[in-house]
Amino acid sequence: MTYPQIDPVLISFGPIAVRWYGLMYVLGFLGGYLVISNRLKKTLPRAPGDLTQELLLWCGIGLLLGGRLGYVLFYQWMNLDWYLKNPIEIIAIWHGGMSFHGGLVGAALAGFTLLKKRKTPLLPAADAACLAAPIGLGLGRIGNFINGELYGRITELPWGMVFPGAGPLPRHPSQLYEMVLEGPVLFFLLWMLKDRVKPGQVSVLFIIGYSLARFLVEFVRQPDPQLGLVISFLTMGQILSLAQAALGVIFWYITSRLD
Known part of the structure; x- marks a missing residue:
């Protein structure tokens, strides 16, 4: 198949350019806002009216910082001395290079801090955020x-x-595989189960579901050039996904025992 040559710049106004990638982020946050707001009205009807905006803001900042730090630690560890000598590069998200697994940790820590500060129940809010996450991932x-x-x-x-x-040889469009599995497939799975599981378990299903999708697609995704295959036939993404899935199983056991 022919790769569609789509200009990454959607529209430009002089030196200001609006890129498709940036637009995807904006649409992801808008979709996330609608889902989180709708869900919180049902699960936390007494939550402050501005909780959705604050949750998106805090989690968004945590996602960016955690994603960048995770990239440096997981995918650039061999260059860690250089980053320590140039610390501004550790947070230089404008240079590209983000780790989903690091971003998830950062978003979780930021969300936990906010909810504790606002004295808001953790599990229902976390479920709402994780229910919305596949929208941003797919986009x-x-x-x-x-x-x-x-x-x-x-x-x-x-x-x-x-x-x-x-190169000249055809390759798997692995971005589209991930888009389908991490986006609509995972979203509709969580949506169908959201009222059938205990508080916190939508979050756990998101963690396990993403890990499974990422692990499978990594078999046909080009490994990171600076790392290649890390352990036998496994990539760094697969190793991190296995660890994340294991944590998901532990969290499932914990939440299943909650009243």
């Missing part, structure tokens, strides 16, 4: 596809695509 993968980044390994399948800068 983000569309942005990756438009940018022609995070492409897959070489394939002979008929839907393989030749990505710019990835």
